[in-house]
Amino acid sequence: MTRRRFSAVLALSAGLLALPSLVNVPAVYAKSANKSFIVNRVQTKDPVVFITIDDGSVITDGLVKLLLSKKIPVTNFVLSEALKTHWKALHRIQRPGTSFENHSETHRLMSSLSLKEQTSEICRANGHVRGNYKKVPVFFRPPGGSHNSNTVIAAKKCGIKKIVLWNVEADQGKIVKSSGNSIQRGDIILLHYLNSLESSLKLVLAEIKRLGLRPASLRDYLDPAPVVATTTTTTLSQ
Numbered sequence: 008m009t010r011r012r013f014s015a016v017l018a019l020s021a022g023l024l025a026l027p028s029l030v031n032v033p034a035v036y037a038k039s040a041n042k043s044f045i046v047n048r049v050q051t052k053d054p055v056v057f058i059t060i061d062d063g064s065v066i067t068d069g070l071v072k073l074l075l076s077k078k079i080p081v082t083n084f085v086l087s088e089a090l091k092t093h094w095k096a097l098h099r100i101q102r103p104g105t106s107f108e109n110h111s112e113t114h115r116l117m118s119s120l121s122l123k124e125q126t127s128e129i130c131r132a133n134g135h136v137r138g139n140y141k142k143v144p145v146f147f148r149p150p151g152g153s154h155n156s157n158t159v160i161a162a163k164k165c166g167i168k169k170i171v172l173w174n175v176e177a178d179q180g181k182i183v184k185s186s187g188n189s190i191q192r193g194d195i196i197l198l199h200y201l202n203s204l205e206s207s208l209k210l211v212l213a214e215i216k217r218l219g220l221r222p223a224s225l226r227d228y229l230d231p232a233p234v235v236a237t238t239t240t241t242t243l244s245q
């Protein structure tokens with residue numbers, strides 16, 4: 008980063024930090040600290056975690072209300088089928104910090120497919136996301152987390168910038184972290200669009216608030232704009 012550009016970032020950060028706590032500027036070092044193409048958590052010093060929701064077939068009014076009223080940034084990994092049949096409901100949760108990303112076209116396990124098949128799954132799903140969301144997906148989450156070296160090749164061919172896995176899962180009234188510890192800054196939390204999503208999400212939000220953490224936008228940390236000029240992190244309210 009040039010000296011002039013660095014100064015500009017610092018000046019911008021200082022200006023934003025003077026605002027109330029709703030404003031959070033992702034650390035400028037975040038991009039260089041997260042160089043791996045496959046991630047299951049984010050390296051950051053900010054007190055943030057990342058809420059990700061997969062598949063996309065059950066969207067209740069209560070869920071939409073919860074996400075919008077609390078201004079929760081969510082990274083959605085949606086299937087092509089869900090985009091086709093549920094986009095009208097899904098797009099209601101759009102707000103700054105919420106993005107729609109690639110979860111494959113048909114939810115097949117990547118490690119069971121050839122390179123050609125994996126490329127087709129990812130590139131075709133990109134087209135479906137772009138067709139509805141009007142933005143290009145930058146992240147790919149392989150169904151079930153299944154991947155191999157061809158998945159990396161295929162994802163890069165399709166223009167994907169990161170394969171995003173997770174290290175915390177929440178469902179059915181439980182939060183499970185693979186390491187067995189409690190949720191920590193930088194964790195990527197997996198939920199699914201199921202009937203239980205609203206209650207699972209409430210559980211997660213209460214827990215991260217208790218731990219002094221906030222939900223943030225994955226794009227801000229893993230695919231940040233050159234100079235961060237917007238805010239997408241939120242302070243949890245009651």
Ligand SMILES: [Zn+2]
Pocket residue numbers: 061062110114150151
């Ligand atoms: Zn899935």
